[in-house]
Amino acid sequence: xxxxxxxxxxxxxxxxxxxxxxxxxxxxxEILEIDEEWRELKSRGDGLRHERxxxxxxxxxxxxxxxxxxxxxxxxxxxxxxxxLQRVEERADELEDELEQRLLEVPNVPHESVPTGEDESDxxxxxxxxxxxxxxxxxxxxxxxxxxxxxxxLDFERGAKVSGGGFQFVKGDGAKLERAxxxxxxxxxxxxxxxEVAPPIPVNSASMRGTGxxxxxxxxxxxxxxxxxxxxxxxxxxxxxxAEVPVTNMYRDEIxxxxxxxxxxxxxxxxxxxxxxxxxxxxxxxVRVHQFNKVELVNFVRPENSYDxxxxxxxxxxxxxxxxxxxxxxxxxxxGDMGFTQAKKYDIEVWAPGDDMDDGPDVGGRWLEVSSVSNxxxxxxxxxxxxxxxxxxxxxxxxxxxxxxxxxxxxxxxAIMEYYQNDDxxxxxxxxxxxxxxxxxxxxxxxxxxxxxxxxxxxx
RNA sequence: GGUGGGAUAGCGAAGUGGCCCAACGCGCCUGCCUUGAGAGCAGGUGUCCUCACGGACCCCUGGGUUCAAAUCCCAGUCCCACCGCCA
Numbered sequence: 001x002x003x004x005x006x007x008x009x010x011x012x013x014x015x016x017x018x019x020x021x022x023x024x025x026x027x028x029x030e031i032l033e034i035d036e037e038w039r040e041l042k043s044r045g046d047g048l049r050h051e052r053x054x055x056x057x058x059x060x061x062x063x064x065x066x067x068x069x070x071x072x073x074x075x076x077x078x079x080x081x082x083x084x085l086q087r088v089e090e091r092a093d094e095l096e097d098e099l100e101q102r103l104l105e106v107p108n109v110p111h112e113s114v115p116t117g118e119d120e121s122d123x124x125x126x127x128x129x130x131x132x133x134x135x136x137x138x139x140x141x142x143x144x145x146x147x148x149x150x151x152x153x154l155d156f157e158r159g160a161k162v163s164g165g166g167f168q169f170v171k172g173d174g175a176k177l178e179r180a181x182x183x184x185x186x187x188x189x190x191x192x193x194x195x196e197v198a199p200p201i202p203v204n205s206a207s208m209r210g211t212g213x214x215x216x217x218x219x220x221x222x223x224x225x226x227x228x229x230x231x232x233x234x235x236x237x238x239x240x241x242x243a244e245v246p247v248t249n250m251y252r253d254e255i256x257x258x259x260x261x262x263x264x265x266x267x268x269x270x271x272x273x274x275x276x277x278x279x280x281x282x283x284x285x286x287v288r289v290h291q292f293n294k295v296e297l298v299n300f301v302r303p304e305n306s307y308d309x310x311x312x313x314x315x316x317x318x319x320x321x322x323x324x325x326x327x328x329x330x331x332x333x334x335x336g337d338m339g340f341t342q343a344k345k346y347d348i349e350v351w352a353p354g355d356d357m358d359d360g361p362d363v364g365g366r367w368l369e370v371s372s373v374s375n376x377x378x379x380x381x382x383x384x385x386x387x388x389x390x391x392x393x394x395x396x397x398x399x400x401x402x403x404x405x406x407x408x409x410x411x412x413x414x415a416i417m418e419y420y421q422n423d424d425x426x427x428x429x430x431x432x433x434x435x436x437x438x439x440x441x442x443x444x445x446x447x448x449x450x451x452x453x454x455x456x457x458x459x460x
Numbered sequence: 461g462g463u464g465g466g467a468u469a470g471c472g473a474a475g476u477g478g479c480c481c482a483a484c485g486c487g488c489c490u491g492c493c494u495u496g497a498g499a500g501c502a503g504g505u506g507u508c509c510u511c512a513c514g515g516a517c518c519c520c521u522g523g524g525u526u527c528a529a530a531u532c533c534c535a536g537u538c539c540c541a542c543c544g545c546c547a
Contacts, residue, residue: 039508039510043509045509046510046516046517047516049516050514052527052528053528056527057478057528081527234537235537396470396506
Protein backbone atom coordinates (compact mmCIF):
# COMPACT_ATOMS: atom_id res chain seq x y z
CA UNK A 1 0.00 0.00 0.00
CA UNK A 2 1.20 3.48 -0.80
CA UNK A 3 1.17 6.28 1.74
CA UNK A 4 -1.89 8.50 1.47
CA UNK A 5 0.38 11.49 1.55
CA UNK A 6 2.46 10.04 -1.26
CA UNK A 7 -0.60 9.59 -3.47
CA UNK A 8 -1.77 13.10 -2.64
CA UNK A 9 1.59 14.65 -3.44
CA UNK A 10 2.57 12.50 -6.44
CA UNK A 11 -0.61 11.80 -8.38
CA UNK A 12 1.29 11.73 -11.67
CA UNK A 13 3.69 9.06 -10.45
CA UNK A 14 0.82 6.94 -9.17
CA UNK A 15 -1.23 7.33 -12.36
CA UNK A 16 1.87 6.38 -14.31
CA UNK A 17 2.45 3.27 -12.17
CA UNK A 18 -1.17 2.15 -12.63
CA UNK A 19 -0.89 2.56 -16.38
CA UNK A 20 2.55 1.01 -16.85
CA UNK A 21 1.62 -2.00 -14.77
CA UNK A 22 -1.55 -2.42 -16.78
CA UNK A 23 -3.77 -2.36 -13.68
CA UNK A 24 -7.44 -1.72 -14.41
CA UNK A 25 -10.21 -0.47 -12.16
CA UNK A 26 -8.10 2.09 -10.32
CA UNK A 27 -9.12 5.74 -10.70
CA UNK A 28 -6.53 7.97 -9.09
CA UNK A 29 -8.62 11.12 -9.56
CA GLU A 30 -11.53 9.56 -7.71
CA ILE A 31 -9.21 8.57 -4.89
CA LEU A 32 -7.98 12.16 -4.67
CA GLU A 33 -11.57 13.47 -4.59
CA ILE A 34 -12.53 11.10 -1.81
CA ASP A 35 -9.43 12.10 0.11
CA GLU A 36 -10.24 15.78 -0.38
CA GLU A 37 -13.81 15.39 0.87
CA TRP A 38 -12.70 13.22 3.76
CA ARG A 39 -10.17 15.80 4.90
CA GLU A 40 -12.80 18.52 4.86
CA LEU A 41 -15.22 16.47 6.94
CA LYS A 42 -12.43 15.40 9.23
CA SER A 43 -11.54 18.97 10.02
CA ARG A 44 -15.21 19.91 10.56
CA GLY A 45 -15.64 16.93 12.86
CA ASP A 46 -12.50 17.90 14.78
CA GLY A 47 -13.91 21.38 15.31
CA LEU A 48 -17.27 20.10 16.54
CA ARG A 49 -15.62 17.64 18.86
CA HIS A 50 -13.40 20.37 20.24
CA GLU A 51 -16.48 22.43 21.05
CA ARG A 52 -18.18 19.48 22.66
CA UNK A 53 -15.11 18.75 24.79
CA UNK A 54 -15.17 22.31 26.07
CA UNK A 55 -18.89 22.30 26.80
CA UNK A 56 -18.54 18.97 28.51
CA UNK A 57 -15.84 20.13 30.86
CA UNK A 58 -17.94 23.25 31.62
CA UNK A 59 -20.74 20.96 32.74
CA UNK A 60 -18.47 19.44 35.34
CA UNK A 61 -17.46 22.85 36.67
CA UNK A 62 -20.99 24.25 36.67
CA UNK A 63 -22.25 21.26 38.59
CA UNK A 64 -19.46 21.64 41.12
CA UNK A 65 -20.41 25.31 41.51
CA UNK A 66 -24.06 24.36 41.98
CA UNK A 67 -25.25 26.31 38.94
CA UNK A 68 -27.84 23.76 37.96
CA UNK A 69 -29.70 25.88 35.42
CA UNK A 70 -26.59 26.79 33.46
CA UNK A 71 -25.44 23.21 33.61
CA UNK A 72 -28.74 22.09 32.15
CA UNK A 73 -28.38 24.57 29.27
CA UNK A 74 -24.87 23.28 28.60
CA UNK A 75 -26.12 19.70 28.58
CA UNK A 76 -28.67 20.63 25.94
CA UNK A 77 -26.01 22.33 23.86
CA UNK A 78 -23.82 19.26 24.19
CA UNK A 79 -26.63 17.05 22.92
CA UNK A 80 -27.08 19.23 19.87
CA UNK A 81 -23.38 19.02 19.14
CA UNK A 82 -23.48 15.28 19.58
CA UNK A 83 -26.17 14.89 16.95
CA UNK A 84 -24.35 17.02 14.42
CA LEU A 85 -21.05 15.36 15.20
CA GLN A 86 -22.55 11.96 14.59
CA ARG A 87 -23.80 13.03 11.17
CA VAL A 88 -20.46 14.47 10.11
CA GLU A 89 -18.35 11.64 11.45
CA GLU A 90 -20.50 8.90 10.03
CA ARG A 91 -19.97 10.31 6.58
CA ALA A 92 -16.27 10.84 7.26
CA ASP A 93 -15.88 7.21 8.40
CA GLU A 94 -17.61 5.98 5.29
CA LEU A 95 -15.26 8.00 3.14
CA GLU A 96 -12.22 6.83 5.02
CA ASP A 97 -13.23 3.17 4.61
CA GLU A 98 -13.77 3.78 0.93
CA LEU A 99 -10.38 5.48 0.69
CA GLU A 100 -8.69 2.59 2.45
CA GLN A 101 -10.36 0.06 0.13
CA ARG A 102 -9.30 1.99 -2.94
CA LEU A 103 -5.73 2.41 -1.73
CA LEU A 104 -5.40 -1.36 -1.23
CA GLU A 105 -6.04 -1.76 -4.95
CA VAL A 106 -3.38 0.71 -6.05
CA PRO A 107 -0.25 -1.11 -7.25
CA ASN A 108 3.27 -0.46 -6.06
CA VAL A 109 5.35 2.07 -8.00
CA PRO A 110 8.08 0.45 -10.12
CA HIS A 111 11.69 1.30 -9.32
CA GLU A 112 13.33 3.66 -11.83
CA SER A 113 15.55 0.88 -13.16
CA VAL A 114 12.59 -1.28 -14.26
CA PRO A 115 12.21 -1.53 -18.04
CA THR A 116 8.91 -0.21 -19.36
CA GLY A 117 6.90 -2.74 -21.31
CA GLU A 118 3.49 -4.24 -21.86
CA ASP A 119 3.97 -7.96 -21.42
CA GLU A 120 6.49 -10.78 -21.18
CA SER A 121 7.92 -10.00 -24.61
CA ASP A 122 9.30 -6.75 -23.19
CA UNK A 123 11.24 -8.37 -20.36
CA UNK A 124 14.99 -7.90 -20.64
CA UNK A 125 17.27 -10.93 -20.50
CA UNK A 126 20.27 -10.18 -18.30
CA UNK A 127 22.31 -13.33 -18.79
CA UNK A 128 22.29 -17.09 -19.37
CA UNK A 129 24.20 -19.76 -17.53
CA UNK A 130 25.08 -23.34 -18.32
CA UNK A 131 24.59 -23.35 -22.10
CA UNK A 132 28.25 -23.87 -23.07
CA UNK A 133 28.27 -27.62 -22.96
CA UNK A 134 24.76 -29.08 -23.16
CA UNK A 135 24.36 -32.75 -22.31
CA UNK A 136 21.27 -33.33 -24.51
CA UNK A 137 19.95 -32.45 -27.96
CA UNK A 138 16.38 -31.17 -27.59
CA UNK A 139 15.39 -33.14 -30.69
CA UNK A 140 15.99 -36.40 -28.81
CA UNK A 141 14.31 -35.49 -25.55
CA UNK A 142 10.95 -36.93 -24.53
CA UNK A 143 8.68 -34.44 -22.67
CA UNK A 144 8.56 -35.00 -18.93
CA UNK A 145 4.87 -35.93 -18.88
CA UNK A 146 5.53 -38.82 -21.25
CA UNK A 147 8.69 -40.04 -19.61
CA UNK A 148 7.10 -39.53 -16.21
CA UNK A 149 4.35 -41.87 -17.24
CA UNK A 150 6.75 -44.40 -18.76
CA UNK A 151 8.83 -44.49 -15.61
CA UNK A 152 5.62 -44.46 -13.57
CA UNK A 153 6.83 -41.66 -11.32
CA LEU A 154 4.18 -39.05 -12.24
CA ASP A 155 0.48 -39.94 -12.19
CA PHE A 156 -1.91 -37.17 -13.19
CA GLU A 157 -4.95 -39.33 -13.89
CA ARG A 158 -5.15 -40.77 -10.43
CA GLY A 159 -4.47 -37.32 -8.96
CA ALA A 160 -7.48 -36.01 -10.87
CA LYS A 161 -9.58 -38.92 -9.67
CA VAL A 162 -8.72 -38.40 -6.02
CA SER A 163 -8.73 -34.59 -5.87
CA GLY A 164 -9.55 -33.11 -9.26
CA GLY A 165 -7.70 -31.85 -12.30
CA GLY A 166 -4.43 -30.14 -11.49
CA PHE A 167 -3.56 -32.47 -8.63
CA GLN A 168 -1.11 -35.32 -9.03
CA PHE A 169 0.63 -38.24 -7.41
CA VAL A 170 4.40 -38.33 -7.49
CA LYS A 171 5.51 -41.90 -6.96
CA GLY A 172 8.51 -44.00 -6.01
CA ASP A 173 11.84 -42.61 -7.22
CA GLY A 174 9.97 -39.48 -8.35
CA ALA A 175 8.75 -38.79 -4.84
CA LYS A 176 12.20 -39.56 -3.53
CA LEU A 177 13.79 -37.18 -6.02
CA GLU A 178 11.36 -34.47 -5.03
CA ARG A 179 12.14 -34.97 -1.35
CA ALA A 180 15.88 -34.90 -2.14
CA UNK A 181 15.48 -31.60 -3.97
CA UNK A 182 13.70 -30.02 -1.03
CA UNK A 183 16.34 -31.18 1.41
CA UNK A 184 19.10 -29.99 -0.93
CA UNK A 185 17.55 -26.53 -1.34
CA UNK A 186 17.14 -26.10 2.41
CA UNK A 187 20.74 -27.13 3.03
CA UNK A 188 22.13 -24.72 0.44
CA UNK A 189 20.16 -21.81 1.86
CA UNK A 190 21.01 -22.67 5.42
CA UNK A 191 24.65 -22.09 4.48
CA UNK A 192 23.56 -18.68 3.17
CA UNK A 193 22.42 -17.81 6.72
CA UNK A 194 18.73 -18.53 6.26
CA UNK A 195 16.87 -19.60 9.37
CA GLU A 196 14.26 -22.16 8.47
CA VAL A 197 10.66 -21.89 9.60
CA ALA A 198 7.90 -24.43 9.10
CA PRO A 199 4.84 -22.24 8.60
CA PRO A 200 1.12 -22.83 9.15
CA ILE A 201 -0.58 -23.89 5.91
CA PRO A 202 -3.94 -22.13 6.40
CA VAL A 203 -3.53 -18.37 6.67
CA ASN A 204 -6.10 -15.76 7.62
CA SER A 205 -7.42 -12.93 5.47
CA ALA A 206 -5.39 -10.31 7.32
CA SER A 207 -2.21 -12.15 6.28
CA MET A 208 -3.38 -12.44 2.70
CA ARG A 209 -3.98 -8.71 2.69
CA GLY A 210 -0.57 -8.04 4.24
CA THR A 211 1.32 -9.61 1.35
CA GLY A 212 -1.05 -8.26 -1.29
CA UNK A 213 -3.09 -11.33 -2.32
CA UNK A 214 -6.26 -9.67 -1.03
CA UNK A 215 -8.44 -7.95 -1.92
CA UNK A 216 -7.57 -8.09 -5.63
CA UNK A 217 -6.68 -11.74 -6.06
CA UNK A 218 -9.25 -13.59 -3.95
CA UNK A 219 -10.26 -15.73 -6.92
CA UNK A 220 -6.77 -17.26 -7.19
CA UNK A 221 -6.67 -18.75 -3.69
CA UNK A 222 -8.38 -21.75 -2.11
CA UNK A 223 -10.69 -20.97 0.79
CA UNK A 224 -11.04 -23.12 3.87
CA UNK A 225 -14.56 -23.96 5.05
CA UNK A 226 -16.28 -21.43 2.84
CA UNK A 227 -17.61 -21.12 -0.65
CA UNK A 228 -15.34 -19.31 -3.03
CA UNK A 229 -17.68 -16.36 -3.49
CA UNK A 230 -18.64 -15.94 0.19
CA UNK A 231 -17.76 -12.72 1.98
CA UNK A 232 -14.71 -12.95 4.20
CA UNK A 233 -13.40 -11.17 7.25
CA UNK A 234 -9.96 -10.94 8.87
CA UNK A 235 -10.26 -14.29 10.61
CA UNK A 236 -11.36 -16.41 7.67
CA UNK A 237 -8.84 -18.94 6.43
CA UNK A 238 -7.23 -19.62 3.06
CA UNK A 239 -4.74 -22.25 1.90
CA UNK A 240 -1.45 -20.49 1.42
CA UNK A 241 -0.61 -19.74 -2.25
CA UNK A 242 3.05 -19.36 -1.24
CA ALA A 243 4.97 -19.52 2.04
CA GLU A 244 5.67 -15.84 1.46
CA VAL A 245 2.28 -15.20 3.06
CA PRO A 246 2.82 -16.77 6.49
CA VAL A 247 6.51 -15.89 6.67
CA THR A 248 6.17 -12.22 5.67
CA ASN A 249 3.26 -11.88 8.09
CA MET A 250 5.15 -13.63 10.87
CA TYR A 251 6.21 -10.30 12.39
CA ARG A 252 3.05 -8.43 11.39
CA ASP A 253 2.23 -5.42 13.58
CA GLU A 254 5.57 -5.69 15.31
CA ILE A 255 8.57 -3.43 15.64
CA UNK A 256 11.89 -5.16 15.04
CA UNK A 257 15.13 -3.96 16.53
CA UNK A 258 17.73 -2.42 14.28
CA UNK A 259 20.14 -5.15 15.42
CA UNK A 260 17.73 -7.85 14.24
CA UNK A 261 18.10 -6.80 10.60
CA UNK A 262 18.53 -8.26 8.13
CA UNK A 263 16.20 -11.15 9.01
CA UNK A 264 16.51 -14.03 6.53
CA UNK A 265 13.99 -16.85 6.67
CA UNK A 266 13.40 -19.82 4.44
CA UNK A 267 10.31 -21.98 4.50
CA UNK A 268 9.35 -25.18 2.77
CA UNK A 269 5.64 -25.68 2.16
CA UNK A 270 3.10 -26.93 -0.30
CA UNK A 271 1.48 -24.10 -2.29
CA UNK A 272 -2.15 -24.04 -3.40
CA UNK A 273 -3.35 -22.06 -6.40
CA UNK A 274 -6.63 -22.22 -8.26
CA UNK A 275 -5.05 -21.19 -11.57
CA UNK A 276 -8.48 -20.61 -13.08
CA UNK A 277 -8.43 -20.62 -16.88
CA UNK A 278 -4.73 -21.42 -17.07
CA UNK A 279 -4.90 -24.91 -18.56
CA UNK A 280 -3.71 -25.76 -22.04
CA UNK A 281 -0.90 -27.32 -24.01
CA UNK A 282 1.64 -24.89 -22.53
CA UNK A 283 0.83 -26.04 -19.06
CA UNK A 284 0.55 -29.76 -19.68
CA UNK A 285 2.11 -32.03 -17.09
CA UNK A 286 3.88 -30.90 -13.95
CA VAL A 287 4.13 -27.26 -15.01
CA ARG A 288 1.08 -25.47 -13.66
CA VAL A 289 -0.74 -27.45 -11.00
CA HIS A 290 -3.03 -26.64 -8.09
CA GLN A 291 -0.69 -27.99 -5.44
CA PHE A 292 3.09 -27.91 -5.56
CA ASN A 293 6.06 -27.77 -3.22
CA LYS A 294 8.38 -24.82 -2.95
CA VAL A 295 11.13 -23.48 -0.73
CA GLU A 296 10.63 -19.76 -0.24
CA LEU A 297 13.19 -17.15 0.84
CA VAL A 298 12.01 -14.03 2.69
CA ASN A 299 14.16 -11.06 3.75
CA PHE A 300 13.38 -8.16 6.07
CA VAL A 301 15.90 -5.36 5.62
CA ARG A 302 16.65 -1.71 6.27
CA PRO A 303 15.26 0.44 3.45
CA GLU A 304 18.66 1.72 2.37
CA ASN A 305 19.92 -1.85 1.84
CA SER A 306 17.05 -3.33 -0.10
CA TYR A 307 18.44 -3.00 -3.61
CA ASP A 308 21.83 -4.45 -2.68
CA UNK A 309 19.96 -7.26 -0.97
CA UNK A 310 17.86 -7.86 -4.09
CA UNK A 311 21.02 -8.56 -6.12
CA UNK A 312 22.37 -10.84 -3.40
CA UNK A 313 19.04 -12.65 -3.10
CA UNK A 314 19.09 -13.34 -6.83
CA UNK A 315 22.51 -14.95 -6.38
CA UNK A 316 21.27 -17.04 -3.47
CA UNK A 317 18.28 -18.30 -5.44
CA UNK A 318 20.20 -19.17 -8.60
CA UNK A 319 22.91 -21.02 -6.69
CA UNK A 320 20.73 -24.14 -6.45
CA UNK A 321 20.32 -24.30 -10.23
CA UNK A 322 24.04 -23.81 -10.76
CA UNK A 323 24.83 -26.65 -8.38
CA UNK A 324 22.33 -28.92 -10.10
CA UNK A 325 24.06 -28.15 -13.43
CA UNK A 326 20.82 -26.98 -15.05
CA UNK A 327 20.97 -24.30 -17.76
CA UNK A 328 18.91 -21.19 -16.96
CA UNK A 329 18.56 -17.49 -17.63
CA UNK A 330 17.73 -14.40 -15.59
CA UNK A 331 15.19 -11.78 -16.73
CA UNK A 332 14.71 -8.21 -15.63
CA UNK A 333 10.92 -8.00 -15.57
CA UNK A 334 9.23 -5.09 -17.31
CA UNK A 335 6.52 -2.90 -15.77
CA GLY A 336 3.65 -4.71 -17.50
CA ASP A 337 4.73 -8.20 -16.41
CA MET A 338 6.00 -7.63 -12.88
CA GLY A 339 2.90 -7.81 -10.76
CA PHE A 340 0.92 -5.70 -8.37
CA THR A 341 3.10 -5.59 -5.28
CA GLN A 342 6.64 -5.48 -6.64
CA ALA A 343 8.86 -2.45 -7.09
CA LYS A 344 11.37 -4.58 -8.97
CA LYS A 345 11.48 -8.21 -9.94
CA TYR A 346 13.82 -10.69 -11.57
CA ASP A 347 12.69 -14.04 -12.90
CA ILE A 348 14.88 -17.10 -13.09
CA GLU A 349 13.86 -19.45 -15.89
CA VAL A 350 15.26 -22.95 -16.18
CA TRP A 351 15.73 -24.63 -19.54
CA ALA A 352 13.41 -27.57 -20.20
CA PRO A 353 14.37 -29.17 -23.54
CA GLY A 354 11.40 -31.55 -23.83
CA ASP A 355 8.85 -29.30 -25.52
CA ASP A 356 9.88 -26.97 -28.30
CA MET A 357 8.15 -23.64 -27.87
CA ASP A 358 8.25 -20.49 -30.00
CA ASP A 359 9.51 -18.30 -27.20
CA GLY A 360 12.17 -20.77 -26.13
CA PRO A 361 15.90 -20.40 -26.93
CA ASP A 362 17.31 -21.00 -30.42
CA VAL A 363 18.66 -24.44 -29.50
CA GLY A 364 15.09 -25.58 -28.88
CA GLY A 365 13.11 -26.46 -25.77
CA ARG A 366 11.38 -23.95 -23.55
CA TRP A 367 11.89 -21.66 -20.58
CA LEU A 368 10.18 -22.45 -17.29
CA GLU A 369 9.92 -19.86 -14.54
CA VAL A 370 11.24 -21.47 -11.37
CA SER A 371 11.83 -18.43 -9.22
CA SER A 372 10.94 -14.79 -9.03
CA VAL A 373 13.04 -12.57 -6.86
CA SER A 374 11.37 -9.32 -5.82
CA ASN A 375 11.82 -6.15 -3.83
CA UNK A 376 8.54 -4.86 -2.43
CA UNK A 377 10.19 -1.87 -0.73
CA UNK A 378 7.73 -0.78 2.00
CA UNK A 379 4.57 -1.79 0.12
CA UNK A 380 3.97 -5.01 2.06
CA UNK A 381 5.46 -3.57 5.23
CA UNK A 382 2.85 -0.81 5.28
CA UNK A 383 0.00 -3.24 4.65
CA UNK A 384 1.28 -5.64 7.30
CA UNK A 385 2.55 -3.13 9.86
CA UNK A 386 6.17 -4.35 9.71
CA UNK A 387 8.42 -1.77 11.29
CA UNK A 388 11.86 -1.36 12.81
CA UNK A 389 13.43 1.28 14.96
CA UNK A 390 16.50 2.89 13.42
CA UNK A 391 19.19 3.57 15.97
CA UNK A 392 19.18 7.35 15.88
CA UNK A 393 15.49 8.04 15.36
CA UNK A 394 12.80 8.11 17.95
CA UNK A 395 9.98 6.72 15.85
CA UNK A 396 9.59 3.37 14.14
CA UNK A 397 9.79 3.15 10.36
CA UNK A 398 8.52 0.67 7.82
CA UNK A 399 11.19 -1.79 6.77
CA UNK A 400 11.59 -3.29 3.31
CA UNK A 401 10.60 -6.83 2.39
CA UNK A 402 12.02 -9.03 -0.35
CA UNK A 403 11.37 -12.56 -1.38
CA UNK A 404 12.53 -15.17 -3.80
CA UNK A 405 11.59 -18.72 -4.55
CA UNK A 406 14.42 -20.98 -3.78
CA UNK A 407 12.90 -22.63 -5.93
CA UNK A 408 9.64 -24.15 -7.25
CA UNK A 409 10.13 -27.91 -7.02
CA UNK A 410 7.92 -29.34 -9.82
CA UNK A 411 9.44 -27.27 -12.60
CA UNK A 412 12.93 -28.24 -11.47
CA UNK A 413 11.71 -31.85 -11.58
CA UNK A 414 10.59 -31.20 -15.15
CA ALA A 415 13.98 -29.73 -16.05
CA ILE A 416 15.82 -32.67 -14.47
CA MET A 417 13.61 -35.28 -16.14
CA GLU A 418 14.25 -33.66 -19.51
CA TYR A 419 17.81 -32.36 -19.25
CA TYR A 420 19.20 -35.38 -17.40
CA GLN A 421 17.33 -37.85 -19.60
CA ASN A 422 19.33 -40.68 -21.17
CA ASP A 423 18.89 -42.44 -24.52
CA ASP A 424 17.53 -45.56 -22.84
CA UNK A 425 14.70 -43.60 -21.23
CA UNK A 426 16.22 -43.45 -17.76
CA UNK A 427 17.04 -40.24 -15.90
CA UNK A 428 20.43 -39.54 -14.33
CA UNK A 429 20.31 -38.12 -10.82
CA UNK A 430 22.29 -34.84 -10.75
CA UNK A 431 25.48 -35.32 -8.78
CA UNK A 432 24.52 -32.76 -6.16
CA UNK A 433 21.44 -34.81 -5.31
CA UNK A 434 22.93 -38.29 -5.18
CA UNK A 435 23.93 -38.06 -1.55
CA UNK A 436 20.30 -37.19 -0.78
CA UNK A 437 19.16 -40.32 -2.67
CA UNK A 438 21.23 -42.91 -0.80
CA UNK A 439 23.83 -42.64 -3.55
CA UNK A 440 21.36 -43.55 -6.31
CA UNK A 441 22.74 -42.42 -9.69
CA UNK A 442 19.95 -43.29 -12.11
CA UNK A 443 16.16 -43.38 -12.01
CA UNK A 444 14.99 -46.46 -13.86
CA UNK A 445 11.33 -46.26 -12.97
CA UNK A 446 8.71 -48.66 -11.74
CA UNK A 447 6.36 -51.29 -13.06
CA UNK A 448 2.91 -49.76 -13.51
CA UNK A 449 0.11 -51.15 -11.38
CA UNK A 450 -3.39 -52.22 -12.45
CA UNK A 451 -5.33 -53.59 -15.42
CA UNK A 452 -5.03 -50.31 -17.33
CA UNK A 453 -1.32 -51.08 -17.75
CA UNK A 454 -2.20 -54.43 -19.37
CA UNK A 455 -4.66 -52.73 -21.74
CA UNK A 456 -1.98 -50.25 -22.78
CA UNK A 457 0.42 -53.10 -23.48
CA UNK A 458 2.78 -52.01 -20.72
CA UNK A 459 2.24 -55.14 -18.68
CA UNK A 460 1.25 -58.75 -19.37
C1' G B 461 -14.86 -28.22 24.60
C1' G B 462 -15.24 -26.26 30.06
C1' U B 463 -13.83 -22.87 34.11
C1' G B 464 -11.06 -18.81 35.85
C1' G B 465 -7.49 -14.72 35.05
C1' G B 466 -5.60 -11.16 31.61
C1' A B 467 -4.75 -7.45 27.16
C1' U B 468 -2.97 0.23 29.00
C1' A B 469 2.31 4.32 24.98
C1' G B 470 8.93 1.25 22.24
C1' C B 471 9.19 -2.08 26.90
C1' G B 472 7.50 -2.81 32.11
C1' A B 473 3.53 -1.12 35.01
C1' A B 474 -0.52 2.08 37.88
C1' G B 475 -5.24 3.70 37.14
C1' U B 476 -12.83 0.98 38.75
C1' G B 477 -17.54 7.67 35.42
C1' G B 478 -15.61 14.38 35.18
C1' C B 479 -8.92 16.60 39.00
C1' C B 480 -6.79 10.96 32.83
C1' C B 481 -5.04 16.27 27.21
C1' A B 482 -3.06 8.22 31.29
C1' A B 483 0.96 8.26 37.11
C1' C B 484 5.67 5.97 37.70
C1' G B 485 10.10 3.21 36.02
C1' C B 486 13.29 1.70 31.88
C1' G B 487 14.94 2.68 26.91
C1' C B 488 15.65 6.29 23.15
C1' C B 489 16.00 11.61 21.14
C1' U B 490 17.05 17.00 21.88
C1' G B 491 18.99 20.81 24.96
C1' C B 492 21.71 22.54 29.42
C1' C B 493 26.04 21.31 32.24
C1' U B 494 31.14 18.88 31.22
C1' U B 495 37.86 18.96 28.12
C1' G B 496 35.18 14.13 27.01
C1' A B 497 32.10 10.27 28.96
C1' G B 498 28.85 9.43 32.90
C1' A B 499 25.69 11.42 36.44
C1' G B 500 22.27 15.34 37.05
C1' C B 501 18.52 18.82 35.22
C1' A B 502 14.66 20.34 31.44
C1' G B 503 11.79 19.06 27.34
C1' G B 504 10.34 15.29 24.01
C1' U B 505 9.11 10.16 22.50
C1' G B 506 1.87 6.97 18.62
C1' U B 507 -1.92 8.33 14.48
C1' C B 508 -4.58 12.02 11.64
C1' C B 509 -6.11 17.10 9.90
C1' U B 510 -3.89 22.12 9.20
C1' C B 511 0.80 26.51 5.11
C1' A B 512 0.84 27.63 10.17
C1' C B 513 -1.35 28.74 14.91
C1' G B 514 -3.75 24.97 16.67
C1' G B 515 -7.04 20.91 16.94
C1' A B 516 -8.90 15.82 16.93
C1' C B 517 -7.97 10.81 18.00
C1' C B 518 -5.34 6.56 20.63
C1' C B 519 -5.97 2.39 27.02
C1' C B 520 -7.10 -5.42 22.32
C1' U B 521 -11.42 -5.00 18.33
C1' G B 522 -16.61 -3.73 17.35
C1' G B 523 -21.23 -2.12 19.33
C1' G B 524 -24.03 0.18 23.53
C1' U B 525 -25.29 3.29 28.15
C1' U B 526 -24.14 8.62 29.57
C1' C B 527 -24.03 15.61 28.95
C1' A B 528 -19.22 12.88 29.95
C1' A B 529 -16.08 6.04 29.36
C1' A B 530 -9.30 3.32 30.00
C1' U B 531 -13.18 2.91 33.87
C1' C B 532 -20.11 0.60 33.27
C1' C B 533 -22.94 -3.06 29.75
C1' C B 534 -22.99 -6.56 25.31
C1' A B 535 -20.41 -9.35 21.47
C1' G B 536 -15.78 -10.94 19.52
C1' U B 537 -10.26 -11.91 19.05
C1' C B 538 -5.84 -13.27 21.25
C1' C B 539 -2.74 -14.65 25.61
C1' C B 540 -2.05 -17.29 30.47
C1' A B 541 -3.57 -21.18 34.07
C1' C B 542 -6.20 -25.50 35.25
C1' C B 543 -9.72 -29.48 33.67
C1' G B 544 -11.58 -32.70 29.68
C1' C B 545 -10.56 -34.90 24.86
C1' C B 546 -6.89 -36.22 21.27
C1' A B 547 -2.11 -37.72 17.20
